[in-house]
Amino acid sequence: MRAPRPVRSLRWMAGVLFIATGLAACAGGPVKRVSEPSARIQQLAVQADGRWSLQLRIENFSSMPMRFESVDLGLTVADADAGRVQATPGLSIGPESADVVTVMLAPPAAAKLAVADALSAGRSVDYRLSGRIVAAPEERGSRDFEVERRSALSPAPGLPGVLR
Numbered sequence: 001m002r003a004p005r006p007v008r009s010l011r012w013m014a015g016v017l018f019i020a021t022g023l024a025a026c027a028g029g030p031v032k033r034v035s036e037p038s039a040r041i042q043q044l045a046v047q048a049d050g051r052w053s054l055q056l057r058i059e060n061f062s063s064m065p066m067r068f069e070s071v072d073l074g075l076t077v078a079d080a081d082a083g084r085v086q087a088t089p090g091l092s093i094g095p096e097s098a099d100v101v102t103v104m105l106a107p108p109a110a111a112k113l114a115v116a117d118a119l120s121a122g123r124s125v126d127y128r129l130s131g132r133i134v135a136a137p138e139e140r141g142s143r144d145f146e147v148e149r150r151s152a153l154s155p156a157p158g159l160p161g162v163l164r
Helices: 005-027 109-121
Strands: 038-046 052-060 066-077 080-087 091-093 097-105 125-137 143-153
Touching (some): 038 125, 052 066, 052 080, 066 097, 066 109, 080 097, 080 125, 091 097, 109 125
Antiparallel strands (some): 038 052, 052 097, 066 080, 066 091, 066 125, 125 143
């Protein structure tokens, strides 16, 4: 037995409405969101002249590529001021990806001693990065992002003078 004509037309209209709603949802494409980036020290290598070579890992948590224009972060190591980590990387990092820039730093004596003590004792050392990163989506104006990161570095086995 066939359904009466009004019931069939209601089903047909409901099906068309369902398909149209699905197509409208797809038309917008992926959501583009800008999230706060982060930075952390990937490696600290003590140089022969006492300066530090920092590999700073910049992390893009946005769903679109971001252009990172500048980094200005205060560094504290074992509660001792270690100076400012400043760079103008001018690099583009893809969505939900990261890249590394190398920054040279001439730390004050207290920070040098804290790192030397950690290296000689074979133990980790706490650090804090605090400041700002200037970044922008590929085709928009730049924004300042506040960064606050606490972590620790440990001696790298087989690499004298290196913390990771």
